[in-house]
Amino acid sequence: MxxxxxxxxxxxxxxxxxxxxxxxxxxxxxxxxxxxxxxxxxxxxxxxxxxxxxxxxxxxxxxxxxxxxxxxxxxxxxxxxxxxxxxxxxxxxxxxxxxxxxxxxxxxxxxxxxxxxxxxxxxxxxxxxxxxxxxxxxxxxxxxxxxxxxxxxxxxxxxMISISFNGIDALFMYTQLLKETLLDIEDDDAKSIREFVDYCRLQGDIDENHIDKFEREYRLHTPIWWYTGPYFIYSMLNRALRLMDVDIILKMGFFIRHLHQHIETLHREQQSTNTMTSTLFQVFRGQGLSIENFEKMKRTKGGLMSFNNFLSTSCNRNVSLEVFARPAAFAGPYSVGILFVMTINATSCKKSSIAFVDVNKHGYYKDQEEEILFSTHTIFRIDRMEQINDYHTDRLWEVNLTLTVYDNMGEYSKALSCYERSLEIRKMALPSNHPDLAASYNNIGMVLDNMGEYSKALTWYGRALEVQKATLSPNHPDLATSYENIGVVLDNMGQYVEALSSYKRALEIRKIGRPSNHPDLADSYNNIGLVYNNMGEYLKALSSYQRSLDIRKVALPPNHPDLATSYNNIGVVFKNMGEYDKALSLYEQSLEIRKVALPSNHLDFAQSYNNIGSIYKCMDEYLKALSYYEKDLEVSQKALAKNHPDLGKSYNNIGEVYDKMGEYSKALSYYERALEVWKIALPPTHPHITVVNGNIENIKKRL
The missing domain is CATH 3.40.50.2300 (Response regulator)
Incomplete structure (x- = not known):
């Protein structure tokens, strides 16, 4: 040589x-x-x-x-x-x-x-x-x-964005804890920026002009501007999170925190002025995926995956497919081209503190990109994977995801553990009335609520509310959300008067801060109608439900799931008033919207099947009723914890049909299963327990 x-x-x-x-x-x-x-x-x-x-x-x-x-x-x-x-x-x-x-x-x-x-x-x-x-x-x-x-x-x-899969990657839960920890650290920003700049200069592989610009102009631009600009920040942060390079992650901790806070602030501003943020919508992301991660994704189908970075998505499906996904399919035998189709329920985001923002007016390339940016470590459920037909490759796929929170797929104990550990960290780092503690209290309450542990959930939601009262203005939208969360729990506990008071307080706050046709007002009217229905005041319930529906018809697209909820709830009132034909028509209208808008395993289908079954039971068509109740139970068993009170409703309803059909042994079996669940999930004075005890007593007399 x-x-x-x-x-x-x-x-x-x-x-x-x-x-x-x-x-x-x-x-x-x-x-x-x-x-x-x-x-x-x-x-x-x-x-x-x-x-x-x-x-x-x-x-x-x-x-x-x-x-x-x-x-x-x-x-x-x-x-x-x-x-x-x-x-x-x-x-x-x-x-x-x-x-x-x-x-x-x-x-x-x-x-x-x-x-x-x-x-x-x-x-x-x-x-x-x-x-x-x-x-x-x-x-x-x-x-x-x-x-x-x-x-x-x-x-x-x-x-090369970091992705982890629940049940396969050990980092799935720990990256969630890392996020919570980084966002809680409060340090000297000026010192952190200086140390970060010095570190970058020592490495010798970053444009010195870019480092100088960052040091000189960091405060002159927003974190989103720096993140979306043609500088080193995006790539450096991406790599550090992908390799879990703790040294670099900690050095960039100030920027991670600033970017997250910027997204949260803009999210609240856009939420208060743009009704789109309270609707169901889709965004897209095209990218390459390694064969290894693609196989993990297939094994996790139906489960959860996390994007362990700030997530950039597009409103333009064609750009995501043709510019990013399709070229990745031809990048070589180690790569698969993926078009992620992500369904976002902004109402759920609001309740679970998931922040996203339209960066069109805030990024480096203003008015040039239809980009939606999500805060770090966003979790999705993998709903469906389908190969995209292409004559030249078999490595191009569409993957449908639904934005979710860590507890949505029955991972309640893990979610609870994660949130409790996050709370411990925050308590050590923050004063007792810091707003981030309210977020932790709210997250724990939400998990317990989904587990059906209503008394515990009420305690944690109450703690969140007390912190918010001490730190926020009296008409802050987060207070309305807390009152709404408390109302839901009280309603589920059968404390209808208290629930109504909490819902009305949320409505009063929203009327001050929201336009008259904002979907948040529709949510409040819907919740008030729900309580009135449970109290047997059907005309008041019908009035509140109708006001909710009128707002949603103006603010939402025609196949939005919230419209399905409105039709369903009005149907419930008509059913309680004995107008079964009207109720059945509304239930079926609700079900048709859900078939278009929701994945097949969504819990709302259980509600539709249950309600249609109840109408057929009232009309003495017991075989049809049994068929729908069994569909309800099938969906509920997959989506809910084994002692969730809604499973008790499913067991009780099937028991009632068998009771009507004269099959008393089967009826007794289902009644007892309902009672077993409700004794664990509900207070002993709850009306459901009284009803099922009466059913069991009556059925035993016939045996």
Whole structure:
């Protein structure tokens, strides 16, 4: 082997490792490995010379895309370097002559993402590169390489976002705790920024001009501006969270906290002015996914996955598919192109403190992108996976996700443990009336509410309310949410007068802060109608439900699930008034909307099946009633904890049908199962327990 030359060129224009010339027996120094970004650029050309004008312009162009360019003049040295790369993706520029020599040896390398052949004779080299999928093109000018590299760099960062799967990845729960911990740390921002800047300068693989700009102008721009801009922040944070690089994560803790707080603030502002934030809508994300993660996703179908970073999504399905997902399907045998279709229920986000924001007016590229940005570590349920028909590849898939919280799939004990550990951390770090403690109290209350442990849930919701009263203005929307949460629990406990008072307080606050047709007002009227119905005041219930429906018809799309809820609830009132035909028509209308808008295992289907079954029971069509009640039970058993009070309702209803049909042994069995659940889930004076005890007493007399 002859003389070998290796150079690492830093973005500032200085040479990080001086040109080294050695004979074949010499040990050459290795280039400094980058540690802060997901990718690196390698340029292999026997004639590279930075002082040569033919290379100066290309290098200047490339430095606008990547911070550090590692150059080689020797094939073997380049192969040795590539073989040592484990955690980054490599983009490679290669001359035509050396490309023909090296590509057969490196094209199977999993870390090699893209190859750009840079030569004088395009037609000659296009012939042999046609059979190499990783070769993105043959170029005679540097400008189109820079544009292709810019797109590939964005796709690389997008594909390398950290994802974890519940039940498979041990990090799933711990990344949730990490999020809570980082957001609770309160430190000296000026000191943190200074230490972060000093750290970046020491690494030598970030554009010095970008570091200077960040230090000088950090407070002049918003965190979202920095995150979406063409700087090092996005890639550096992405990589740190992907590799769980705690050192870098802690150094960027101030930025993670600032970005999260900025998203939360804008979310509240947009929520108060834009009715879209209270509706069900879809966003999209196209990206590549490794074969390993794709297999994990298939095994987790029906379960939960977490994006362990701030999540960028688009309102434009076609852009997500054609610009990001489809190209990823052709990136090589180790990649699958994924179009994520994400269903978002903004009302659930509001109740569970999940923040997202339309960054069109706030990002670096203002008015150019239809982007929705979610705060860090957002959790989704994997609903459906379908292959997208494409004549050229079988590695293009559509994956339907539903935004959720950690407790939605029956993971109650794990969720409770996670929230309790988060609370312990916050109590050590925060004063006793800090608003973040209210968020922890609310999260614990929400899990207990979903578990049917209403008394405990009421205690935690009450603690959250007390903190909010001490720290927020009297008409703050978070207070309305707390009053609403307390009302739901009181209603479930049969304390209807207290529930009505709590719901009305939430409505009073919302009337002050919301426009008259805002969906939040519809929620309040709906809840008030629910209590009136439970109290037997059907005309008042009907009036409140109708006001809720009128607002939703104006504010929501025609197949929105909240409209299904309104039709269902009005049907309940008509059923209680004995107008069964009207009730059945409304129930069926509600069910049709849910079939369009919701995944097949959604708990709202249990409600529809239960209510239709109840009408058929009232109309003495017992076989039809039994069929619908069994559908209700099937959905409920999959979605609810085993002692949830709604399961008691399902058992009791089936028992009543068997009772009506004269099958008393079966009826008794279901009544007893209902009683068993309700004794655990409800207070002993609850009306449901009185009813089922009466049913059991009556059935035993017939046996």
């Amino acid at each position: 002859g003389n070998q030359t290796l150079t690492t060129i830093a973005a500032s224009g200085t040479v990080a490792i001086n040109t080294t010339t050695a004979d074949s027996t010499a040990v050459l120094p290795r280039p400094v490995r980058r540690v802060l970004q997901n990718f690196l650029l390698v340029w292999l050309d026997a004639n590279i010379d930075e002082s040569n004008e033919n290379f100066k312009k290309p290098l200047q162009c490339l430095r606008r895309i990547v911070a550090t360019i590692t150059t080689f003049t020797d094939v073997d040295e380049c192969i040795d370097f590539l073989s040592g790369i484990q955690n980054e993706k490599v983009f490679m520029i290669v001359s035509g002559v050396l490309g023909r020599q090296i590509i057969p040896d490196i094209e199977a390398c999993a870390q090699l993402e893209s190859i750009y052949v840079f030569c004088d004779n395009q037609s000659i080299h296009e012939q042999w590169t046609k059979t190499v999928p990783k070769v993105k093109g043959v170029y005679t000018q540097i400008e189109p390489i820079c544009e292709a590299l810019r797109i590939d760099r964005e796709n690389c960062d997008r594909a």
